[in-house]
Amino acid sequence: MADAIERACRLTGAAQREKQNKRRQVSVTPTDAMLVITTFARMPVIMMGSVSDGRAVAAFLVLPIPTVVANLIAHELGHGFFAILARVQIKGFRIGGGTPIAQWCWRNVHFKLCWALWKGAHIDLGELPNSRWKQLMVYAGGVLGNLAFSIAVWLALPRSAWLECLVVTAVSVACALQNLIPGAPDGNAIWRLVWRGVASSKGIEQ
Incomplete structure (x- = not known):
């Protein structure tokens, strides 16, 4: 009888320990979740080489x-470059937004430099040509x-700045990709020109 009671106590204790182990396996604390997130966030850095925490944060x-701001300006410069190739008139080019810091006119193009640089840039084009491919190019x-x-960033920066180049x-x-979305x-x-051959007669919409 005593042996049976002892055996039952052992089985009960083993069952309780098994339940506790399952609870430990299932439960995830906020600290554990943060550790997993930071580990995955640092995975590219860990895989590609050792980088200091300060450099990674920067x-x-x-x-x-600043990369987003630079891309907004590069985006409008791209429109302007291909507009010149398509012989489309460029009426104005503005960098930033708000009150202009400086403005000038060169070859009938009005340039403005404004203080709110985070607002990107804007190019004012004339009427686009009837050519479908020239419109698509612009x-x-x-x-x-x-x-x-x-x-250009990859070509300008040294190889040691590979992390910064990857971020850029x-x-x-x-x-x-955001500018290729049909809603943009x-x-x-672009998609109207590709599928229908018609875009807009108002020029580049911003």
Whole structure:
């Protein structure tokens, strides 16, 4: 009888320990979740080489902000470059927003430099040609400008700045893809030209 009671107590204790182990396996504390998130966030850095925490923070948290502004300017410059190739008149080019810091006119093009640089840039084009492919070239020029900016950064910076180049590339590609979405002004025009051969007679919409 005593042996049976002892055996039952052992089985009960084993069952309780098994339940506790299962609870430990299932339960995830906020600290565990944060550790997993930070580990995955640092995975590219760990895989590609050792990078100091300060450099990683600057690359992932600080660098994307000026990179977005630079991509907005590069995007409009891309429109302008291909507009020149398509012989489209450029009426004006503005960098930033708000009150102008400086403005001038060169070859009948009005340039403005404004204090709110985070608002990107804007190009004012004349009437687009009737050619379907020239219109497509002008509308897609902004996306090509984003990609060209990324390539220029890779060529300009040394190999040791590979992390910064990767961040710039990621932001540039994201900006390019965002402008290819059918809901975006450039995306609407590009897909209309590709599928219907018609975009808009109002020029580049911003």
